[in-house]
Structure formats: structure tokens, C-alpha cells
Amino acid sequence: MAESSGLLKGYLRKSRFDAKHAKPRTRFVVLDSKREELCFHEKEGKHCYKKIPFEEIERVVEFEEKSFILTMREVATSEKSGSSQRFDCADEKERNEWIKALELKINGDTSGLVLTLSAQRTSIHSKYDCSVGPARGRCNILGTGMSGDVRRITRLSDGHAFAMKTVNLTGVNAYKVASLRREIDILKSLDHPHISRLHETFIEQNLCVRLVMELCEGGELYARLLKKKKFSESYTCRLITKMLKALNYLHQNHIVHRDLKLENWLFRHEESKDVPEDDDIVLIDFGLSNKYKDENEKMTKKVGTCYYVAPEVLNGSYSGGECDMWSLGVICFMLLSGKAPFDGRNDEEVRRAILKGDPPKMPKSRWNRISDEGKDFVMKLLERDVCKRLTAEQALKCEWISSGLERDDSIHAHLEDSILSNLKQYSKYHELKRLAMEVIAFSLDHDEIKDLTDLFEEIDQNGCGTITFEDLFRTLRENSNISEDEVRTIFDAMDEGGMGRIHVSEFVAGALQAKYHNDETILAQTFNRFDTDRNGKITVDDLKHLLGNLATEERIERIMREFKTVNQCTDSEITFDDFIKFMRTDGEKDVDAYNARSKVRANKNKKHKRVSSHRESHPVV
Incomplete structure (x- = not known):
């Protein structure tokens, strides 16, 4: 070479x-x-x-x-x-x-x-208990697939439960390896209340890749429908609304799922008599998903599950997220009627029925209890002309969905005083502490932050999966007399990427109680997420790895300078004890004072340069 x-x-x-x-x-x-x-x-x-x-x-x-x-x-x-x-x-x-x-x-x-498959090259057993069960039975096995099993595991530091997906790469062809890399890359980029979270990835010496995912113990939507035969219209509307918000978020970020089906929507909690119509669902399995550049980029791969696949996918020419909307139409049809819109004795007959072009039948025996708005909504999703088919954004504004939201009395963005106080305090934090709070927010169990994620969804009235400045300003003004400048300061502190929108983990990080950055167990987990090379210290390279494309030399230098100012040290590496001290110290005033002194020195230097320049150009004789 x-x-x-x-x-x-x-x-x-x-x-x-x-x-x-x-x-x-x-x-x-x-x-x-x-x-x-x-x-x-x-x-x-x-x-x-x-x-x-x-x-x-x-x-x-x-x-x-x-x-x-x-x-x-x-x-x-x-x-x-x-x-x-x-x-x-x-x-x-x-x-x-x-x-x-x-x-x-x-x-x-x-x-x-970032290493093979963006995975840690350390063993997962150093951080998680992956045993199958007390009797080495199958009690912790959640499911099995062609690539491996999915099992329940617990984090050794605090006992929190997660789902672990295992993929064995031994003998796997190159295309499947690349597909796994694509799935991991996409999952790492997602941050939405109704999309399953990827917390960590590991690659073992035996070429087994372990994906540590959010655990959803409520089972598949398919199993719930099989048990109930069909759902009420109001319950279906609530479920579809949550699904639309997830899809709108994906499509806004130019990601198409391509395998939407009842089996890929999971409930977070087991069915309960106290909550007979639980709507806390998440989307999983991004193995067939794809990221596209723009709405005009054509895709040709014929993928998906037979009953749910869109006609344009079967024809091998499609673009954007339209095929997901067709699949959602199939799901909505099945939830309301208990029957698939296109049927057959085998997969080939189902595909022919989809391609034939006849609209699905709606017999009165199954559909007479459904409103005209509900029927119209389903048919607009099962529209063969992709130009006329509803987008996720349009569907959220449909009468059937909006009327369902109006009937739900729980939809109100009420902001407690303590949350507003936390947001104000967060805006004063230095960058390293804000980064740590984001890591904490992302790693917490969903039940711990459910009230905050629900509030996030209420503020996000457009259902796009992010909050704009206008969204936050409207909500804060409705609940307090806060000024626009104060809201701008809070928003800019949470807008980590400077993109003009806040994701759910960024919002939760800002609204969390102070107890979370005083808990030593949580801080230990956070430190380990920063310490990517596992050498017991947070280095400049660790910060660059964590920040990715957002890492600039100026920003890294500023973060380290703030750390040294707060801890009153000269070290360029952060040990765990240093990190604990840093997170528990209210050093914002020290940092502000340091920055003020730096600004004064900079102004003096500028003035001195101007005077020197003037003297050189006008020498005294």
C-alpha cells in the first residue's frame, strides 16, 4: 500500500x-x-x-x-x-x-x-448481571429472534432492570454487520418519549454485540389486541396519537422505520386493573430503518412485514416516510376492527391484495360503532397515492385526533413552581454540570421522570418531539411572570446543540431536582459514561468522544477551565473524587467571577494594544 x-x-x-x-x-x-x-x-x-x-x-x-x-x-x-x-x-x-x-x-x-459498531470493547458482565435467572432457567428471557435472544438484565450498581439484545456476528455476512451498525447509529441519535432508548453497546471478544435497551415489561401491542379482540375508538385514538408523535419525530429527522407492526410497539408496564387502557407505548426494532437525505431520495429495498407493507415498497420505489404512514393505517384498522385490511391464505395472496388497488372493506358488523371521522382517518392513511396520503404532521391535525385530545382532560401544561425554580438554577450551571445532568436524565428509569416527560409532551403542542423557544415561552408565561430574556437564558442552556429546539432528555435535565447531582450512585454511573476508555479519569479525549461533532477546542478548553476554577486545582484530568466534589460544589459564582476578571483583562489588553498602536504611528519627538 x-x-x-x-x-x-x-x-x-x-x-x-x-x-x-x-x-x-x-x-x-x-x-x-x-x-x-x-x-x-x-x-x-x-x-x-x-x-x-x-x-x-x-x-x-x-x-x-x-x-x-x-x-x-x-x-x-x-x-x-x-x-x-x-x-x-x-x-x-x-x-x-x-x-x-x-x-x-x-x-x-x-x-x-468510534471502534467497531460504536461499541465498548469491555465485557458487559463488568456492569450488568446477565444471568438467566436464579435457577438458570428461562425466567429472564423476554424473546428470541433469528439473530439472538432478548433477556432481562440488571445493573450491578443499583439493581435497575434493562433489556439486553444479543447479536452474534460469527459467520454473519457483511450486509448484516452494516445493517446492525446502521441500527445502532440511528438508535443513538433518537431521544423521544415513545421510542425505545439504547443506553449502551458492548462487543465481546467472541464477536457478540450486546445492546442494552430500555426495558418494557408490558408486552406487545399484538398480544393485547389478541386478548381483547378489538379496542374502543377512544382508546385507539390515544394509542395512535402516541404513535404519530413518534413517527413525526422520526420523519422530521429524515428517518423511516420500514417495519411498523403491532409486534414492534411495546407497553412499558404490565396490564393493570387500575389502568385498564394504558397508552404508555414505545416503538422498537430499527433493524430495517433507514436515514434519507431528503424527501426526494428514492429507496428500492423491498422490506417490511407482509400484512403491513405499503404498495410502493412492494413495487420497489418509494421515498420519505410515506410507507410508515400506510403501515400505521393498517395498525389503526386492526385496532378498531380486530381484522387486517388486506388478507389472504398466504403471504403471496396478501401481497396481491395490497397491489390490486381495491380499498379495504368495512363491514357494518365491525364498523358501525366507529365514527365517520375515525373511518375517514383510516382511509386517508390507506391512500394508495402517496401524494394524497396523510403525513404524520397532517395526521396529528386531523379532526379525529384533535377531538380525541380535546376529550382528554389531562392535557394541560401546568408547571409547578419547583420545576421553574430548577430550570432557572440549571441555566446558571457551568457546562460540565449541564452535560452530566443530561447523562443522568437519559439514564434514569422512565417511571422516575414520567411526570416530566408528560409535561414535555404537553408543551410540545405540534407533536414534533422537540420544544421550540415559542413553546417554552408560552408555557412559562402562562404559569409565571417570567421575562422573555429569562426564558431565552433557560432555553439556550438546555439547547445543547444550538439547533433552536430542545429534546426530551435536555428538558428533563433542566427540570430535575437537585438531589440527582448529590446521589453518589447516580454520579458514579454518570462518571463511567464520561470515562469512555475506562482508565478511571475523565480526559480531554473523553469529552471529545462524548460531545462528538459538538466538540470544539474552545468549548473543551472552557469546560476544563470551569472545572479547575470550581475545584481550585490545576489538573487536566478529572478523577471520580474530583467529579463528586465538582458536582456537589455550588461553583457558579466562582466561574462567573473568573469570567468577569477574564473579560476585564481582555478589555485592558485591547486598550493597551490600541495605545501602543497609536504611539507607534505618532511617536513623540
Whole structure:
């Protein structure tokens, strides 16, 4: 392999895992920084027989010790759409150089190069009890799938329960590895009350990937429907509203799920007589999801579950989140009637019924109790013309949904004085403490923060999954005499990414009680999340890893300066004891005083420079 002046070239052993009987072949590959293509030659000096444009490559994935995988976008033309190719290098160093060069050409940065599958290379057993049960039976097994089982585990530090999904990569082809990477990347980017949370990922030495997820013990929506046969219209409306909010959030962020079905909606809690119509549901399983650039980007992969799949997906040409809305229409139809809109003796007959174009039948025996608004809503979701089909944003404004919200007397954004006080205090915190509070908010059990997430949903009247400044200002003004400048200060403190919108974990972090940054167990868990390399210290590299694309040299320097000011030390590394002291110390006044002194010194320096410049240009004779 050779590298010079932006040119990377060398022999790679290439193979296609999604082609039958494909044999690995050694090819001479050239990556030129001036080109927008990857060039393949049978041998060095021979004519280039194939080129792959960088814009058609979706991602680069580390695989095993010396290999990497290229996954093609679903819009690829030079290669099979959605295909994957594996490349074997001479050693790990050469592999890393190829990955870095490819990432720079494809993404413009190397932020995706955070270990294989963005997972920790430590054993999950160091932090969680993963035993199956007291008698080594199957009591903790929640479910099984083609890739592995899902089981209930507990965190050793506090006994909190989570769900662990295991995927064994031994013998798995390149496409499935890339799909898992895509699923993890998407889950890590999501923060919504009705989407399952990915807390941590681990990769074991035996190539088993462990995903630590939020635990939902209420079972599948499918099981509830099977038991009840069908739901009341008001209950269905409430469930669909929660689903729409999750989908609106996904589509606003250009993510399509592509496998919406009753089995992929879970209840957080077991069915109870006290809450007969529980609507606390979350969306799971992003294994078939995809992130698209814009609404016009075409997807071609025929994926999904037969009864729920949209006709345009079966035809192999679709874009945006419209296919999710069709699947939601199927779910709504089934909840209201207890029957699927398109049926058949086998999957092939079901697919033919979907493609045939006839509208689903609504027999009076099943639909006479349903309002005209409810029927109209379902049919607008099952509209074959994607241009006429409701979007998630439009569906939330439909009469059937809005009238259901009006009937729900619990929808009111009442802000307690203690929450407003917490928000004001949070806006005064220094950056490291705010970051720590965000980590705490994300890691807390949902039941602990349910009142705050419910409040978040009430403030988010548009159902987009985030809060704007206008949303927060309206709510705070309704509950207090706070000024617009004060609200702006609070909003800017919570708006971590500076995107002009607040996610649910950012809001919860701002509204949490002070007891959470005094609890040593919680602080220990938070410290471990910061300490990514597990060396017992938080370093500058740890902060860069945690902040990702939001990490700038100026910001890292400011965070460390604030830490040193509060703890009155000169260390550039933060131990656990330092972290505890920092979180428990009310050092905001010290930081403000330091910043004020720095500002005065800066102004004096500017004035001195102006005077010196004036004297140099007008010397005294």
C-alpha cells in the first residue's frame, strides 16, 4: 500500500457477500483525493475496469481485525442497490488508513470511527448481571429472534432492570454487520418519549454485540389486541396519537422505520386493573430503518412485514416516510376492527391484495360503532397515492385526533413552581454540570421522570418531539411572570446543540431536582459514561468522544477551565473524587467571577494594544 499527496492505493482482497457463489478476488484499488470515485484495477498499471462514486457509498464499517465493509446506498447505480462488499487488508494499520481516507471522502470527517459498531470493547458482565435467572432457567428471557435472544438484565450498581439484545456476528455476512451498525447509529441519535432508548453497546471478544435497551415489561401491542379482540375508538385514538408523535419525530429527522407492526410497539408496564387502557407505548426494532437525505431520495429495498407493507415498497420505489404512514393505517384498522385490511391464505395472496388497488372493506358488523371521522382517518392513511396520503404532521391535525385530545382532560401544561425554580438554577450551571445532568436524565428509569416527560409532551403542542423557544415561552408565561430574556437564558442552556429546539432528555435535565447531582450512585454511573476508555479519569479525549461533532477546542478548553476554577486545582484530568466534589460544589459564582476578571483583562489588553498602536504611528519627538 502506498500513500502520498492525497493518493491511497494498494492490493485489497475483495468479496461480495450478497452475491451467490462469489469468490474473493485480489484487486488493486486506488483512492485519489482529487477524484470522487474509487477505482478498481485487476493489477497495478492495468486499465481501470470499474469505478464506484463516493456518493453511492452509504457507510464504512470496521469488521474483524483486518477488514472493512462498504455498504452501498439504496440509490446506487454502479453497484447493486443496498449491496455490501468486504475488503481484507494486510494488517490492522492498513485497514485503519483505508477507513480514515474513505470516511473523509464520504462524510467529510472521521466522527464515525468510534471502534467497531460504536461499541465498548469491555465485557458487559463488568456492569450488568446477565444471568438467566436464579435457577438458570428461562425466567429472564423476554424473546428470541433469528439473530439472538432478548433477556432481562440488571445493573450491578443499583439493581435497575434493562433489556439486553444479543447479536452474534460469527459467520454473519457483511450486509448484516452494516445493517446492525446502521441500527445502532440511528438508535443513538433518537431521544423521544415513545421510542425505545439504547443506553449502551458492548462487543465481546467472541464477536457478540450486546445492546442494552430500555426495558418494557408490558408486552406487545399484538398480544393485547389478541386478548381483547378489538379496542374502543377512544382508546385507539390515544394509542395512535402516541404513535404519530413518534413517527413525526422520526420523519422530521429524515428517518423511516420500514417495519411498523403491532409486534414492534411495546407497553412499558404490565396490564393493570387500575389502568385498564394504558397508552404508555414505545416503538422498537430499527433493524430495517433507514436515514434519507431528503424527501426526494428514492429507496428500492423491498422490506417490511407482509400484512403491513405499503404498495410502493412492494413495487420497489418509494421515498420519505410515506410507507410508515400506510403501515400505521393498517395498525389503526386492526385496532378498531380486530381484522387486517388486506388478507389472504398466504403471504403471496396478501401481497396481491395490497397491489390490486381495491380499498379495504368495512363491514357494518365491525364498523358501525366507529365514527365517520375515525373511518375517514383510516382511509386517508390507506391512500394508495402517496401524494394524497396523510403525513404524520397532517395526521396529528386531523379532526379525529384533535377531538380525541380535546376529550382528554389531562392535557394541560401546568408547571409547578419547583420545576421553574430548577430550570432557572440549571441555566446558571457551568457546562460540565449541564452535560452530566443530561447523562443522568437519559439514564434514569422512565417511571422516575414520567411526570416530566408528560409535561414535555404537553408543551410540545405540534407533536414534533422537540420544544421550540415559542413553546417554552408560552408555557412559562402562562404559569409565571417570567421575562422573555429569562426564558431565552433557560432555553439556550438546555439547547445543547444550538439547533433552536430542545429534546426530551435536555428538558428533563433542566427540570430535575437537585438531589440527582448529590446521589453518589447516580454520579458514579454518570462518571463511567464520561470515562469512555475506562482508565478511571475523565480526559480531554473523553469529552471529545462524548460531545462528538459538538466538540470544539474552545468549548473543551472552557469546560476544563470551569472545572479547575470550581475545584481550585490545576489538573487536566478529572478523577471520580474530583467529579463528586465538582458536582456537589455550588461553583457558579466562582466561574462567573473568573469570567468577569477574564473579560476585564481582555478589555485592558485591547486598550493597551490600541495605545501602543497609536504611539507607534505618532511617536513623540
